[in-house]
Amino acid sequence: MTARADDTGVLAALAGDRSLLNRSSTVERVAEILRERIIEGLLRPGERLSEDAIGRALGVSRNTLRESFRLLSHERLVVHELNRGVFVRTLSAEDVTDLYRVRKLIEPAALDGDVPVSEEGLRPLRAAIAAAANAAAEGRGADVGTANMRFHQALAALAGSARIDTIMRQLLAELRLVFHVMDRPGEFHAPYLDRNREILGLLERGELQQARQALLDYLADAEARLLAAY
Amino acid sequence: MTARADDTGVLAALAGDRSLLNRSSTVERVAEILRERIIEGLLRPGERLSEDAIGRALGVSRNTLRESFRLLSHERLVVHELNRGVFVRTLSAEDVTDLYRVRKLIEPAALDGDVPVSEEGLRPLRAAIAAAANAAAEGRGADVGTANMRFHQALAALAGSARIDTIMRQLLAELRLVFHVMDRPGEFHAPYLDRNREILGLLERGELQQARQALLDYLADAEARLLAAY
DNA sequence: GCATATTTGTCCGTATGTATA
């Protein structure tokens, strides 16, 4: 932070917020900020996002902010109601069912091949497990969830498809919205660390079919627990 | 649904004109117009969409138009290049491969169950076949393609998932971009009318596994022919 | 149910930065 402050500080002073290094538009950066706030639960489901208030808070014009809103609405993180504004999405039990229907389709498919998972494929899986273990040891429940999702993102990535990666990323972002209407979102993920570890172990030993079955069990269990909370 | 109908049903009846009678915003209507133009090939891959020219042509302000562009860029139909504008997307051979990777994942999955396809599920499939046959008989090649895609959209819909429907719709829209860089897009679809008919026949007879295999053959064949054209 | 205040939807003008002929 201190090291970067020198570099970006000068550029930021000269070129406003848009530095030469940062090749993204204000619209995209604002969308990124809001996306993060929503995913972290700082902006809670059902909450209205006021153009005036948020535009003022972030120091951007209404027009710019509205473009960001359009991006987020396309990601299903917010809903846009005509003449009423945008609201953080509130998911229904049917949404949960549907999200898991797609997860059960996409994630196991990544393990359908007969060839063992490559070392490059395993690395992000191990990293996610390690991050989850650390977060759990330090009692950071929310971070356990984040690492957990990174594990499953990495699982889907084994399919080697850019579009599947995108689909999976959006599914997991939506799923975050579910956690934020639960009582104790932090506790939800804890039990799954071991199950993910088991899946990873099976993958390392090349037992793809068992890994696939363990994954299916995991998904069925997680879905059932989420639905029970609704 | 029925339990909530008392609360939301009344409200929906009063305020629901929004979703039924009409009333999408200008932004969405403009996006819809552009989406159609792109899908039909009137706006060709690589073409730049000038804010000024299109805004003037459609009679909307640049701010409104830019919001529409954001939606389309999120659908991958256009690419947004910073400070250069938006362009109709041009797909690569890798894109084709990736699109079919996802198709091969999603479409056969809709036939994975053991239960025969319901009558409601078969109806849109038959309608699509009939539309394709009509278009073929009248030499409307482009419409054969449209009907063909509707058939596969209906196939994916058998999964009963709103999100899969959306994913499929976007995949097929992207795929249209591929056809528009080919020499004779109209001719591409003609041979597949019979194959779709075959799939439908197998589904009607409840032979799901054979239908699934025929579908996989279809997809492999279509992918190969598209890649050959690249 | 009404009158008022607030907020969104849309358009316009403009200043600045960026890309390109």
Next chain:
DNA sequence: CTATACATACGGACAAATATG
């Protein structure tokens, strides 16, 4: 390198819809 065209972003305006007292 300059000139030109264009995108980016801002702020103001006003009508229309919605929320509030």
